[in-house]
Amino acid sequence: xxxxxxxxxxxxxxxxxxxxxxxxxxxxxxxxxxxxxxxxxxxxxxxxxxxxxxxxxxxxxxxxxxxxxxxxxxxxxxxxxxxxxxxxxxxxxxxxxxxxxxxxxxxxxxxxxxxxxxxxxxxxxxxxxxxxxxxxxxxxxxxxxxxxxxxxxxxxxxxxxxxxxxxxxxxxxxxxxxxxxxxxxxxxxxxxxxxxxxxxxxxxxxxxxxxxxxxxxxxxxxxxxxxxxxxxxxxxxxxxxxxxxxxxxxxxxxxxxxxxxxxxxxxxxxxxxxxxxxxxxxxxxxxxxxxxxxxxxxxxxxxxxxxxxxxxxxxxxxxxxxxxxxxxxxxxxxxxxxxxxxxxxxxxxxxxxxxxxxxxxxxxxxxxxxxxxxxxxxxxxxxxxxxxxxxxxxxxxxxxxxxxxxxxxxxxxxxxxxxxxxxx
Ligand code: GDP
Numbered sequence: 273x274x275x276x277x278x279x280x281x282x283x284x285x286x287x288x289x290x291x292x293x294x295x296x297x298x299x300x301x302x303x304x305x306x307x308x309x310x311x312x313x314x315x316x317x318x319x320x321x322x323x324x325x326x327x328x329x330x331x332x333x334x335x336x337x338x339x340x341x342x343x344x345x346x347x348x349x350x351x352x353x354x355x356x357x358x359x360x361x362x363x364x365x366x367x368x369x370x371x372x373x374x375x376x377x378x379x380x381x382x383x384x385x386x387x388x389x390x391x392x393x394x395x396x397x398x399x400x401x402x403x404x405x406x407x408x409x410x411x412x413x414x415x416x417x418x419x420x421x422x423x424x425x426x427x428x429x430x431x432x433x434x435x436x437x438x439x440x441x442x443x444x445x446x447x448x449x450x451x452x453x454x455x456x457x458x459x460x461x462x463x464x465x466x467x468x469x470x471x472x473x474x475x476x477x478x479x480x481x482x483x484x485x486x487x488x489x490x491x492x493x494x495x496x497x498x499x500x501x502x503x504x505x506x507x508x509x510x511x512x513x514x515x516x517x518x519x520x521x522x523x524x525x526x527x528x529x530x531x532x533x534x535x536x537x538x539x540x541x542x543x544x545x546x547x548x549x550x551x552x553x554x555x556x557x558x559x560x561x562x563x564x565x566x567x568x569x570x571x572x573x574x575x576x577x578x579x580x581x582x583x584x585x586x587x588x589x590x591x592x593x594x595x596x597x598x599x600x601x602x603x604x605x606x607x608x609x610x611x612x613x614x615x616x617x618x619x620x621x622x623x624x625x626x627x628x629x630x631x632x633x634x635x636x637x638x639x640x641x642x643x644x645x646x647x648x649x650x651x652x653x654x655x656x657x658x659x660x661x662x663x664x665x666x667x668x669x670x671x672x673x674x675x676x677x678x679x680x681x682x683x684x685x686x687x688x689x690x691x692x693x694x695x696x
Contacts, residue, residue: 342521
């Protein structure tokens with residue numbers, strides 16, 4: 273059985289916690305896209321962890337954790353994360369890395385920095401992890417797969433082939449030093465030592481696991497609105513954030529994915545640039561940011577303050593639809609307990625007309641939020657385990673959002689810990 277956990281919105285919906293929770297029943301957890309540009313925050317008995325590359329199943333010793341071929345693999349980041357987790361007392365996790373995964377090269381990170389610098393005010397707000405240059409190279413057929421580390425002559429020849437192309441940009445567009453092929457080759461040999469114990473033919477491994485009836489979990493990063501096709505292009509990420517891509521980024525048949533848990537946060541937050549219709553500002557935003565998540569809404573990778581907003585039914589309905597949601601996990605609801613009144617965005621007004629369907633980017637830029645204001649519940653709901661023990665106004669809020677997004681909310685997260693969860 274294969275399930276996917278994905279985000280409906282801009283990311284940071286609390287997927288890490290839900291994955292960590294569902295990983296308890298999983299034999300295998302797989303990352304299938306993205307890189308170390310976003311992070312999951314997980315709080316458990318070992319402490320608080322920000323994972324950027326490792327799948328969220330690493331805290332269970334019955335779980336095999338896989339880096340799929342669709343991931344932008346930064347090998348030193350992977351290696352350091354494994355060591356960090358182990359140093360905090362977690363038993364050494366079982367990890368496999370696809371031999372077809374491509375590697376983030378040191379120059380991808382440089383290109384990311386240089387390009388953001390060149391764009392200045394119109395930059396994307398990239399985390400500068402090299403993700404956009406990495407995926408550009410992958411699809412321009414200039415990338416390096418992990419398997420290439422094991423054929424040194426071919427690897428060196430490949431480096432020599434790509435260097436002239438990179439150097440034209442480095443020297444003429446960015447006015448920076450050219451690539452040093454010997455140094456790069458030596459770095460890759462270091463990468464080889466770090467990754468060698470984990471390399472595996474992942475799609476074959478998964479094919480056998482599916483035959484054996486194993487429970488498999490696909491772990492998405494970011495959310496629908498950051499998808500390069502269906503998101504707020506061009507303010508998106510460079511790999512697909514949709515559950516459907518799980519089939520490709522892990523190497524399994526699409527019809528095997530039968531459960532799609534889409535995570536929606538009970539309010540909105542976003543990082544990076546781009547339209548954000550229900551965004552709020554000033555003291556109202558600061559207070560929600562301070563109280564949000566677990567210790568404030570600040571980027572897990574960058575520490576940047578996140579942009580804040582009210583729950584957006586238009587974006588979430590769209591986000592859930594594109595994921596192919598079978599159930600919604602509604603997270604971080606406890607944070608809203610301080611509010612007397614809670615606005616919810618139920619429509620977008622564009623050129624004088626109200627729609628509940630999420631528009632293309634040019635129209636999105638013009639959209640103004642249409643709000644309905646619900647009554648708050650004014651208490652702390654952490655610790656509550658049964659749906660009907662929630663205050664009435666809190667249930668009304670959940671049911672209101674559920675009706676507007678049109679997908680069943682089956683899990684409600686009311687705190688950062690593993691068991692702060694209400695199953696409906
Ligand atoms: P992800 O990338 O989707 O996993 O999201 P992040 O990990 O960046 O953001 C979620 C943040 O909210 C983390 O700090 C979590 O510990 C925290 N969190 C998750 N679920 C809840 C919840 O139900 N309540 C509260 N207060 N915090 C939560």
